[in-house]
Amino acid sequence: MREKARMWLASNDWTMYGIIVSIFLVWRIGVVGNWSTACWVLLMICLLGVRKDQTDVDWKRFFIFGLPLLGVFYYFYGSGNGLWWKIANWMFENNRHPWTWDSMMNSIPFNDGAWTRIIARPRLDNWMVWVYNYGFVLSLWVCIVRSFWTKSVKKMMSYALSGHLLQFPLILPFYNLILLREVWWVKGQPDLLGRQFATENDLLVNVMNCFPSMHTSISFAMLLLALREKDRIFKYMMVAYCSAIIFSTLYLQIHWVLDVIAGMAFAYLIVKLADLLIGVATRLLPQRFKGFYSKKKDNAYATDTMAA
Template sequence: MQNLAERKIQGKLKYIGSAFLELLKKYYFVPIGLFFLHKALHIAPYTSISLTSKIYLFMLALVCFTVYEDIRHDIKLVPFLLLCIIFFIFIFYANKHGYAFWGRILRWQIKKGFVINLNPVFSSIPFNDGSFARVYKSETLTWFFRMVYNNGFVLPVLLVLYRSALIMDFKKMLRYALSAHVLQIFLISPFYLIFHLQEVWYVLGQPDGLARHLSSRSAAGITLNCFPSMHTSICFAMFLLVLRERNKIFKFVMSFFCLSVIYSTLYLEIHWVLDIAAGIILAIIAVKLSDFILDKLKMLIQKPLDKFYYKNVKTIYVDNYYLDTMKN
C-alpha cells in the first residue's frame, strides 16, 4: 500500500512537472516580460537613473507581452539558438564599436574635403528648413523630441531584433538588420562622401536644438552628413517592416516611436525637409533590397534549412524549387 501511494504521488508530481514545462514552453515570454517590468518599476522612482534606461526597460516588457500571436512553432530550438548567439555577437560588437568606426569616417571626410556644398542651396529653398514643424514649441515637446532623437538611431532596431528573437524568427532578424544599418551604411556612404550638408540650426545660425553645448570646432564636424537623413532612413525602414507584424499594440507603439524620431529631426532643426524625403526613399530601397536578398538566399539554402532548421517540413517539388507548405 505504501509503495502504491508513493507511485501515485510520483505520478502526480510527474504530471504537474510536465504540465508546468508545457505551460512554460507555450508562455515563456511572460516571465521574461515580468522580469523587465519588475526592473522598470523598481528603478522608476530613482532620479539618479536616466529616463532612457527606464523607458528602455518598459519597452522591453512591452515587446515581450506582444509576441504570442507571432511565435513560430516550426523551428528547431537548438539550431535557432546557435544562429542567435552568432547573430547577437555581431550585433553587440557593431553596437559597441560602430560609433568609433563612424567617427573615423567623419575624420577621413574632413581631411579629404567635399565635392558639392549643399548648404547654400538647401538654405535657399522655401520651407526646406522645416519651420512648419516648429509652429508650436514647448518645453515638454522639446524634452520629448530630444529623448526620441537621441535614442532613435539604434533603439528602434534593437527592440525589433529582440522581439524577433523571442518569436524565434531568424529570417525577421536578418530582414530587420539588413534593412537598417547593415545595408544602409553602404547605400548612404557615397552621398556623405560627395555632398557637404550641415544641420539646419548650424547653417541658419540658430541655437542647437539638442542643446549639446558644442564648441565652434566641434559643431563644424558633428553637424556633417545630413543628406540623406540616416535617422529617417533607419526609422522609416523599421516602420515599414513593423507594419508587417500581427500584434496591433506593438505596431502602434513602434510606429509612433519611429515616426516621432523622424519628426524630431525637423522640430529640433537637425535635418532639412529634402533630407527626410531622401531618407524615406533610401529606407524603401533598403527594405526592398533586403527582401530580394533573403528571397534569393532562401532558394540557395532551402534544402539544409528544411533538414536542420525547420521541423516536420512537408515539401513539394515544383520547377526545381522546394516550396514549403508549412512556412509563410
C-alpha cells in the same frame, strides 16, 4: 564515454540556458546603449504580443542559430560607433565634397521645418531630445530583439540588413559627395540638442552629413517592416515611435524637409534590397539546413511524450 556524454546532454535544460543567455545579451545591449528606463519600457510594450508572430520552431534549434547571431550584432554594436566616427572624420579631413547645398536648401520655402515648432513647448522639447538621441539605434534594436523572441532568424536578418548593415555602406557615397549641414548651424540658431563640442573640428564633423537623413531612413525602414507583423500593439507602437523620430529631426532643427523625404525613399529601396538578398540566400541554403532548422521536435522527445 559517448553514452555518458549523450545522457549528460539530455539531462540538461538547454532551453532554459538559452533563455538566460538571451536575457543577458539583451541586458548587455541596453547597457552598452546606456538605455534609460523609458527605453526598457518601450521594449517591454513591444514584446507584449510577441506570441502572435512566433514561428513554430523548437527553442533549442532556434538558439543554435539565433544566439550567435544576436551575439554578433551585439559585438558590432559595441564597436561600430567608433568606426562610424573614424569614417566621418576621414571624410571631413579629406574634404571630398564636390557639392555644397547649404545655401540652396536654405533658399527653399518651408524646407527648414521651422513650421513644426509652432507647437513648441519646453516639455515637448525635452521629449523630442530623448526621441532623437535614442532613435538612431533604439528603433532598430527593439525590432531585432523582438524578432529574436519570435524565433525567426529570417526576421532578425531582415531588420538588421534594412537597418545599419546595408544603410551604412550605401549612404556613405551621399555623405562623401554632398556637404549639407544641419539646419540650426546654417541658420545661426542654438543647438536644441544642447551638444557640447570640444573643438571646432568636432562641431563640423557632427553637423555636416545631412542628406539623406539617416535618422529618418533607419526609423522608416523599421516602420515598414513592423507593418508586416501580426501583433497590433507592436505595429501601433512602432508607427508612433518611428514617426516621432522623423518628426524630431525637423522639430529640433536638425534636418531639412528634403533630407527627410530622401531618407524615406532611401529606406524603402533598402528594405526592397534586403528582401531581395534574403530571398536569394533562402533559395541557396541547402535543404538539409532548412529541414534541421524547421523541424519542430526531436523524434525521441515526441516518442517520450506519447509514451507518458
